[in-house]
Amino acid sequence: MIFIENENNTNPRLNLALEEYALRNFSAEHDYLLFYINEPSIIIGRNQNTLEEINHEYVDKNKIHVVRRISGGGAVYHDYGNLNFSFITNHDIKSLNNFKKFTAPVIKVLKSLGLDAELKGRNDIQVEEKKISGTAQFSTGKRMVSHGTLLLDTNLGEVVNALNVKMSKIESKGHKSVRSRVANISEYLKTPLKIEAFRQLLLEGLYEESEPFESYHLSAEEWQAVHKLKEEKYDTWDWNYGRSPKFNIQRSKRFPIGEIDLRIFVEKGYIKDFKIFGDFFGKEPTENLEALLIGNRYEKEGILEVLKDVDVKEYFGDIGKAEFIELVYGGS
Structure with missing residues (x-):
């Protein structure tokens, strides 16, 4: 495995551009590991409606970055007390949505620090029923990225202030507040740990799980390409906000x-x-599924016909086609 040096950049748009550039351009003969720490920011999941996930007034007033990532899942808050990790590997259908595989070495390091950490739910690492990490994945079909957050000493109050968390999500987890469901790793450590020291401990722990790592510094030309991707995609309103539609249903x-x-x-x-x-x-x-439905009559028979050869699990995970059609149109 090769460790990618991000040269201590903390701009979330640049770090996400670096991650995507490495995913799409680095050699498929190697696995890669990337760490990065972001300035205060909200990172939006690929399929989310940004305008409904953030507290606009608070975000603007406090100059918090808002950036969409390429992977699914929910919106998360990043700051200097949060360490992000990213594994870039070849695509493997058995590894897609297999969060246990990629979180296992991280959990092992956390356990070595005295935390009783375990993977729970779809994609969360928890200690004593409180979330300390969330993970997500994205695949190009040839390569995939499995990335996550590690809340060492983040400002948890900002999670509530900056995000508008939907009641359906809170109710589904049986909790009254977001703050009650999350915790910092520092709360469980006997000795305080700076984010840089935590990063080094995690890196050393991951070394033990693999062949000796080598570090890679991008060339000037590669950084130029990363900055171009940032400017053309991650800096744009269309990417970060532009999916909000006109709708009547x-x-x-x-x-x-x-x-x-x-x-x-x-x-x-x-x-x-x-x-x-x-x-x-x-x-x-x-977007591919959306395009299939646009232009068709809004009637159940027509929707059934359009989707007859479509495997909806490719778009959402383990959900039946009948369940999706019922959501689209209603009825049994």
């Missing part, structure tokens, strides 16, 4: 795989626009 439901929230614009009986939001994890981009 909203249908949403929380499944075991996450929430699916549909915004449908129907005019004279035809689907003029169709947008899918949510915190689910899927392999295929939902």
Whole structure:
């Protein structure tokens, strides 16, 4: 495994651009590990409606970055007390959505620090029923990234201040507040630990899980390409905010795989626009599924016909086609 040096950059747009550039361009003959720490920011899941996930007034006033990532899942808050890790490997269908495989070496390091850490739910690392890490994945079909957060000493009050967390998510977890569900790793450490020291301990612990690491510093040309990706994608309003549609029908439901929230614009009986939001994890981009439905009549028979050869699990994970069609149109 090769460790990618991010040269201590803390701009979330640059770090996400670096991650995607490495995923799409670095040699498939090697696995890669990337660590990064971001300035205060909200990182939005690929399929989420940004405008409904953030507290706009608070975000603007406090100059918090808002950036969409390429993987699914929910919105998360980053700051200087949060360490992000990213494994970049070849695509393997058995590894996709297998969060246990990629979190196991991280959990081992946490246990060595005295934390009774374990993977729970879909994709959370928890200690004493409190979340200290969330993870997500994205696959190009050839390569995949499995990345996550580690809350060492983040400002948890900002999680509540900066994010608008939907009641359906809170209720589904049986808790009254976001703050009650998350904790910092520092709360469980006997000796205080700076983020830099924590980063080094984690890196050394991961070394033990693999062949000796080698570090890689990007060339000037590679950094130029990363900055270009940042400017053309991660700096743009269209990428970070631009999926918010005009709609006259909203249908949403929380499944075991996450929430699916549909915004449908129907005019004279035809689907003029169709947008899918949510915190689910899927392999295929939902834009492809949306495109299939646009232009068709908003009727069950027509929807069934359009989707007859579509495997919806590719877009959402383990959900049946009948369940999705019922969400789109209703009825049994």
